[in-house]
Amino acid sequence: MARYRAIRPDEGFRFKCIRCDFCCGTGPNVSLTVFDIVRMARFLRMDPIEFTERYVKVIIADLLPFFSLRDKGNGECVFMERKPNGETICVIYPARPMRCRLYPVIVESVKPERLYLDLMCPGVGQGPVVRVPRRLLEQYIAERRRHYDTLYRLVFEEGLEPREAAKRAIMEAWREAEEGAKWADLDYIESLGGV
Ligand code: SF4
Numbered sequence: 554m555a556r557y558r559a560i561r562p563d564e565g566f567r568f569k570c571i572r573c574d575f576c577c578g579t580g581p582n583v584s585l586t587v588f589d590i591v592r593m594a595r596f597l598r599m600d601p602i603e604f605t606e607r608y609v610k611v612i613i614a615d616l617l618p619f620f621s622l623r624d625k626g627n628g629e630c631v632f633m634e635r636k637p638n639g640e641t642i643c644v645i646y647p648a649r650p651m652r653c654r655l656y657p658v659i660v661e662s663v664k665p666e667r668l669y670l671d672l673m674c675p676g677v678g679q680g681p682v683v684r685v686p687r688r689l690l691e692q693y694i695a696e697r698r699r700h701y702d703t704l705y706r707l708v709f710e711e712g713l714e715p716r717e718a719a720k721r722a723i724m725e726a727w728r729e730a731e732e733g734a735k736w737a738d739l740d741y742i743e744s745l746g747g748v
């Protein structure tokens with residue numbers, strides 16, 4: 554059986570999170586934009602470059618940097634913690650990346666119609682019929698477009714080395730956030746809904 558099923562942005566699907574931790578505990582592979590990185594760094598009151606060095610995997614492919622969350626070496630997300638009763642929590646939950654907010658919906662590109670459901674999530678097929686939160690999806694798509702546009706500009710127009718471009722893109726987003734950009738407001742992001 555295929556792991557992913559294509560869905561339309563307006564399509565309903567049954568889902569109820571059963572808190573099994575599969576998504577956070579088995580190699581999160583959460584791709585990040587610079588906006589995700591800045592929201593998390595601000596939440597933890599960390600310098601964004603220090604945050605990136607500590608928690609973000611950066612790989613270079615075709616001259617562009619790609620960011621994803623690190624795991625602890627055992628597949629568990631660096632931000633997943635276990636309480637004494639065995640229950641797990643996300644310690645940056647209010648600032649969690651867009652990928653985590655949308656899961657089990659996977660956004661494959663910068664096109665809103667390219668969506669997939671991860672059928673490995675045991676919550677899919679259970680509970681009530683839900684829909685992809687349209688405003689959150691639009692916000693994420695807009696952030697992804699800006700993220701890649703910025704990196705393309707820095708690498709291919711300004712000629713920066715990819716790792717330098719990565720740092721510059723993060724710092725540009727950081728400055729925007731410090732100047733009060735709406736996307737940096739966690740209450741605003743929360744108001745866009747979640748799956
Ligand atoms: S979203 Fe899915 S995989 Fe993640 S904890 Fe909930 S049920 Fe499990």
Ligand code: SF4
Pocket residue numbers: 576577581583622630631632633642643644645646649650653
């Ligand atoms: S950031 Fe939080 S929600 Fe996302 S994978 Fe890590 S622990 Fe899970």
